[in-house]
Amino acid sequence: MKARNGIALGVFAALTAAASLLGSRSVRRPKTWYRTLRKPKQTPPDWVFGVVWPVLYGLTAYSGYRMWKRRQMPGAKVALGLWGAQLAANAAWSPLFFGQHRSRAALADLGANFASLAAYTAQAAKVDRTSAALMAPYLGWLGYASTLNAGIIARNPRWLAG
Numbered sequence: 001m002k003a004r005n006g007i008a009l010g011v012f013a014a015l016t017a018a019a020s021l022l023g024s025r026s027v028r029r030p031k032t033w034y035r036t037l038r039k040p041k042q043t044p045p046d047w048v049f050g051v052v053w054p055v056l057y058g059l060t061a062y063s064g065y066r067m068w069k070r071r072q073m074p075g076a077k078v079a080l081g082l083w084g085a086q087l088a089a090n091a092a093w094s095p096l097f098f099g100q101h102r103s104r105a106a107l108a109d110l111g112a113n114f115a116s117l118a119a120y121t122a123q124a125a126k127v128d129r130t131s132a133a134l135m136a137p138y139l140g141w142l143g144y145a146s147t148l149n150a151g152i153i154a155r156n157p158r159w160l161a162g
Helices: 003-027 032-036 046-069 076-099 103-127 129-133 136-155
Strands: none
Touching: 003 046, 003 076, 046 076, 046 103, 046 129, 046 136, 076 103, 103 129, 103 136
């Protein structure tokens, strides 16, 4: 791998890790509030999140890197902008949900994340099908996460679930 490509891959990994760290800071606080919530029956055990997210973040970083390598192709720069938008929405969810206990705002953020990720995936498919395919698990996870977030809103009083 050329040094420039290695640096670029490192940058995409660092950006994705930064989004992850921003979210994880919100989750590290005592989870007393989360434990008091009534959750939907499809809620997985906490350990599942620790397995799923590193995989999704790795796929996200590699997809963005692949798109960067094709940045001179028509549509690649638009795709990269959408990649950044979905990453920003991703970084906002945990602080909204866990940090501020604003589950309704977090659900709206999930909608924005899904929309920007779907737009990225569609745009990426025009440039590099592999970059788009790498995002399929993440799209599925966001759909599932939306059911969890919406279920918490539906099962808890507004004063508790924000």
